Amino acid sequence: MRLLIAVAVMAACSLANDNSDDLLWTTEDIESEDSIEDHLNKETPFLIYTFKDFSVALFEQYNSDRKWNTNLLKSIKSSKQFHTGVVSDTIEVNKDSGTVVKEVSSWEELEDAFAADMSTIGDKKYSALIIKPESVVFVKSNHRVKRVSIKTKPSQGARRKQPTSRLRSKSRKDELDFPIVLPPYHKSEKYPVSEENPENFGNCLLYLEGITVIVHKADSTPGYVAALIGNNENHKYLFADDDVQCVATSRKNTAFDSVRGEYSFDVTVKVAPEGVVAVYDKSPMFEVVDSISFKLLFNTTSPKTWELVNVELSEITINPVQGSSYVNEKLTIDEAVSAKPKHMNVYSTDPYGYGCSDTQAVFYPVESRSRNKYQVGIAFHNFQVELYGVYRDEKNDKIRFSQNVNDCVGTFSAGSLMGIIVAIILASILIFAFLMLNSVQTMDRFDDPKQKQIVINVRE
Numbered sequence: 001m002r003l004l005i006a007v008a009v010m011a012a013c014s015l016a017n018d019n020s021d022d023l024l025w026t027t028e029d030i031e032s033e034d035s036i037e038d039h040l041n042k043e044t045p046f047l048i049y050t051f052k053d054f055s056v057a058l059f060e061q062y063n064s065d066r067k068w069n070t071n072l073l074k075s076i077k078s079s080k081q082f083h084t085g086v087v088s089d090t091i092e093v094n095k096d097s098g099t100v101v102k103e104v105s106s107w108e109e110l111e112d113a114f115a116a117d118m119s120t121i122g123d124k125k126y127s128a129l130i131i132k133p134e135s136v137v138f139v140k141s142n143h144r145v146k147r148v149s150i151k152t153k154p155s156q157g158a159r160r161k162q163p164t165s166r167l168r169s170k171s172r173k174d175e176l177d178f179p180i181v182l183p184p185y186h187k188s189e190k191y192p193v194s195e196e197n198p199e200n201f202g203n204c205l206l207y208l209e210g211i212t213v214i215v216h217k218a219d220s221t222p223g224y225v226a227a228l229i230g231n232n233e234n235h236k237y238l239f240a241d242d243d244v245q246c247v248a249t250s251r252k253n254t255a256f257d258s259v260r261g262e263y264s265f266d267v268t269v270k271v272a273p274e275g276v277v278a279v280y281d282k283s284p285m286f287e288v289v290d291s292i293s294f295k296l297l298f299n300t301t302s303p304k305t306w307e308l309v310n311v312e313l314s315e316i317t318i319n320p321v322q323g324s325s326y327v328n329e330k331l332t333i334d335e336a337v338s339a340k341p342k343h344m345n346v347y348s349t350d351p352y353g354y355g356c357s358d359t360q361a362v363f364y365p366v367e368s369r370s371r372n373k374y375q376v377g378i379a380f381h382n383f384q385v386e387l388y389g390v391y392r393d394e395k396n397d398k399i400r401f402s403q404n405v406n407d408c409v410g411t412f413s414a415g416s417l418m419g420i421i422v423a424i425i426l427a428s429i430l431i432f433a434f435l436m437l438n439s440v441q442t443m444d445r446f447d448d449p450k451q452k453q454i455v456i457n458v459r460e
């Protein structure tokens, strides 16, 4: 069992209405579902720097000139996880826990204090926090085994302008059940249709039942193998308010000037812990594990039409499985790559949404250590999206897609056309035969033995 250094903290009860920005980072190994906060009460050092007037904007300004190029910035960038946010309650530090709080008033002082701490910590793991001095209170208590109590939540305005995408913390997101609904109305009590929702929710809606992950291996048979992430209730998706960015003015008005712009949906799927194995011809080929994270970007390219213009894949992990050499090394994408979904054809016109049972895939190259060339593709299964004009009934707390849908399966599929053509051919044969029989007539004269024989002249 781990020994916790410290003792005790009181429940966070002060209603600090003065929210304070914070910057938190750690070199501890973090499981994807853990938050940094979970690591603060381990025995490794926890450094707290109180910085007068600290804000995320101030940090971004400092960093934008130096481009992660001071000791402090380098350490933050190379840490296992870091994020900026807002501390909603004061942070309660146990006086007897040995947690040191250093007060600084400039970035120079902070760099110096950090350098001094680093010289004592050396290579050990640690966590650190920068915050305003008002947000820290010291407590003396000894009935609980926590050295620090902290509750933070992602900041609103400040998070829009993030220096890197790593500042987006996965741990602050809600974990919701499949199927994916964005914005997650009714998925969580936080987002009832009837109440005020964040402005960036606009009037859009996306529904997605599953994601098909396809691995393409060049010069191989089979060349494509797919796995469907979706028909298992252990998959989850993560959501934070700013994952949906829809044009806010589209909420009440669907005139082009109110709806024009870019719409984006960030989707992060946590694959069930046991992973999803792709099967081809009854044998396992590869396994999809961890998280899949991608961003769909829509644009109103001309009045009354909109389309999916970009799909950015930022995270996917594919593991080899025993008994198959189709994928013989771990394939990962961990930095965002964009692709134009040329073949997906996700588009629609004004009062229509878009729906598809299975879309075409969009592919991304993956780096591979061996000579094999791999591409990873994603496609959407049972997918529907509408950017504006969604029907909402706030009184009855209901929201749904409008009735008009541009479906990717046209009314006449190859199968139905074949049926129609065959039916027409058979019916025309039947009609021809009927007309032929119908035109058979009885003769108007018959041979009579008492009269002259009928003679028919046949001439050639």
Ligand SMILES: *[C@@H]1O[C@H](CO)[C@@H](O)[C@H](O)[C@H]1NC(C)=O
Binding pocket: 261, 262, 299, 300, 301, 302, 309
């Ligand atoms: C969205 O469409 C507008 C108007 O056609 C265009 O100016 C803009 O560059 C597009 N944005 C993207 C990301 O394609």
